Every structure is written in structure tokens, then in C-alpha cells.
Amino acid sequence: MAHQPQIRIPATYMRGGTSKGVFFRLQDLPEAAQVPGAARDNLLLRVIGSPDPYGKHTDGMGGATSSTSKTVILAASDSPDHDVDYLFGQVSIDKPFVDWSGNCGNLSAAVGPFAIANGLVDPARIPDNGVAEVRIWQANIQKTIIGRVPMVDGQVQETGDFELDGVTFPAAEVPVEFMNPADGEGALFPTGNLVDELEVPGVGTLQATLINAGIPTVFVNADAIGYTGTELQEAINGSTEQLAMFETIRAHGAVRMGLIDHVDEAVNRQHTPKVAFVAPPKDYEASSGKSVRAPDIDLLVRALSMGKLHHAMMGTAAVAIGTAAAISGTLVNQAAGGGDRDSVHFGHPSGTLRVGAKAVQENGEWTVAKVSMSRSARVLMEGHVRIPGDVLA
Incomplete structure (x- = not known):
């Protein structure tokens, strides 16, 4: 041959x-x-x-x-x-x-x-x-x-x-600016709500912020799914049961956001949406052994990518985090203590990251002109x- x-x-x-x-x-x-x-x-x-x-x-x-x-x-x-x-x-x-x-x-x-x-x-x-x-x-x-x-x-x-x-x-x-990061015609929240009640079979009804900024993302509270927000990869990625739970949340969030018509379609759309969980600041040890202190950050965020907990934070998810943190009333904003802000410093499995974003509300619609962060x-x-x-x- x-x-x-x-x-x-x-x-x-x-x-x-x-x-x-x-x-x-x-x-x-x-x-x-x-x-x-x-x-x-x-x-x-x-x-x-x-x-x-x-x-x-x-x-x-x-x-x-x-x-x-x-x-x-x-x-x-x-x-x-x-x-x-x-x-x-x-x-x-x-x-x-x-x-x-x-x-x-x-x-x-x-x-x-x-x-x-x-x-x-x-x-x-x-x-x-x-x-x-x-x-x-x-x-x-x-x-x-x-x-x-x-x-x-x-x-x-x-x-x-x-x-x-x-x-x-x-x-x-290398500073990077993501201009007008909302998907579609500037609709940050595809359901029109800052917080939705998301029914997830086998998990329950979860409060969720569903946002299209940087990348479509489903945010839920860590304590609602049995976590603290300080978890590292090994706490989740070795459990097929936990990963299946996150995939179920992601699939139902995707339907609610209008990205797919049925949860069965999520298997062929692994990259989007992302699913993440948030919590108020706590002390923890990052994967490198670095100590992260609660007073030095605004909140904790853990996010999954392609079915596994990410070792740090996806840049597009960081755009979603910065955008949601800038809008009073979202789960991300609440975990960060609420109120108006134009930047957020959050803890992730590898350490911390600061993201800048400024949101404005016009005619009842939220818009964000740009989200900025530094990478290399x-x-x-x-x-x-x-x-x-x-x-x-």
C-alpha cells in the first residue's frame, strides 16, 4: 500500500x-x-x-x-x-x-x-x-x-x-484591550436579566449570571454547588461525577443563552459557553505554592474549559469576569462586595489577575466600551x- x-x-x-x-x-x-x-x-x-x-x-x-x-x-x-x-x-x-x-x-x-x-x-x-x-x-x-x-x-x-x-x-x-466585548448587537445579557434561575436536572435550581462578553459564560455561586472557590485542578478534574455536573450546568446554560436549541447539542460546542463559579475572598495556596491573601483580592473565580477546571484563567473568561464585576447586581459583582467598580482583582488556581472594565447603562441596556488586561x-x-x-x- x-x-x-x-x-x-x-x-x-x-x-x-x-x-x-x-x-x-x-x-x-x-x-x-x-x-x-x-x-x-x-x-x-x-x-x-x-x-x-x-x-x-x-x-x-x-x-x-x-x-x-x-x-x-x-x-x-x-x-x-x-x-x-x-x-x-x-x-x-x-x-x-x-x-x-x-x-x-x-x-x-x-x-x-x-x-x-x-x-x-x-x-x-x-x-x-x-x-x-x-x-x-x-x-x-x-x-x-x-x-x-x-x-x-x-x-x-x-x-x-x-x-x-x-x-x-x-x-x-503586552497590554490587550477587548473593544465592545458584548456578543451580537451589544446585548450583554441574552435573557435580559442580571441573575437568572437556572434549572439543572440532578443539580437543582441555581442562581446564574449568563453573560456574553469576551466569551459566553455561565456564572454560578461556589457554595450553591458545594465548593468554596479555593479549589485547584486536582479537586475537580479527577472526578468524572463532578465534571459531568459542570457539563450539565454548561449545557443547560447554553440553551438558556440561545447558543443551542437542545442540551444534546452541547457536546459539539465544547469551547462555548464557559462555566465558572465565584465566591467572596478567602486565603488559599495557589498551585505554585504562592499564598494568596483575602485582603489582596476582590473575589475568587474558578472556570472550566473544554470540560476541565482551567489551571489559571482563560483570557476571554477574564473579560467576562471584568465586565460582570463592573455591573452591580450580577453574581460576580456580589461576590466582589457589590457596588460600582472599574476594575477587579480576582484569585484563580495559579494566583491572581487584575482586569479593568467600565460599564454604563443607557436606556435600560448595559454596555461596556472595552475591557483591558496585561498579558505576555x-x-x-x-x-x-x-x-x-x-x-x-
């Missing part, structure tokens, strides 16, 4: 925030994969090494977690208001599909550096020294992101002393990925 040889595709392996993924220029992909469809999905699945029933990604570039099974496709933008078009694909670990339904906020920090280094930004917009403002069109959710990339002697500055909980080593700070990004490897040629057959 004849087998097609491997093909080589230019690619860069990058860390952005607390995630990492394989970055491609659209023009470098095989022609069949330059458009959405089965060829593109099959290519990305094989690059990452999915589906992998062993859950290890031994034969691919993935890291067998939601944070490390990610792909990005970038192209120079045709829009005069944007520099680069950014498409994100969340690759399932154990199933043969790529979820295109949302953004990755962490990898958003790496888009600007990659775009500059790979000739996707007009050189006239890039200073030799200072900060380059990269205007990013997030194609999955049709939103604008602004990345502020430090430059030194005409090159992207990657090294620095900015520390980000969940990332081992310091790097250069770094090239880990660049060159070519190889996949068997029959993947595209």
Missing part, C-alpha cells in the same frame, strides 16, 4: 498569556486549507495530534489540555481600520473536531507580536522603539482587539520582568510542522 510523504507547512509555536498554540499565516497553508472546511479542520487536528484516545498528544504539537491544544490562522486585513485578521481554532483532544465558536483571549496577546514579525502589519505603523499598536479583527466573534506590542531597535521585545501568574518565567508586558507572549519555536500528505486527500 502506497503512502503519501509528509508535507511541510511554515508555522510558529507561541505562548500567549497562559496558553500556547501553533500559529500559521493563511497564505502558508495548503490551498485546500486556506478556506473553511474539512481540509482545514483535518490539517489542524493532525498538527495537534487529535483525536487522541490516550489523551497525551504524543504524535502532535498539542499538550493534551485545553490551554495547549490551540491553533491560530492570521492574515493581513483588508479593512483600513484593522491590521490583521485573527481566526482561532480550539482543537478537541479526544474527538475529531475543531471548535470555531469563540476566541482565545490569552493567545490574543501573541497575535500582535506574530503579525509584526511575519510581515502582516504595515511597516509605517511600527516604530523602531516604543509601542506598536496592532489593530486586530477577531474573526470568530467579529470584534476588535488592540494589542500594544513593545519594540526595541525595530524588533518585537519579548523578554522583560512582567510576571503573570500561571506562567513560569517573566517576559515583556513569546515565540517558543519557529520553522515547519509536518503532517502526512493524505490528511488533505
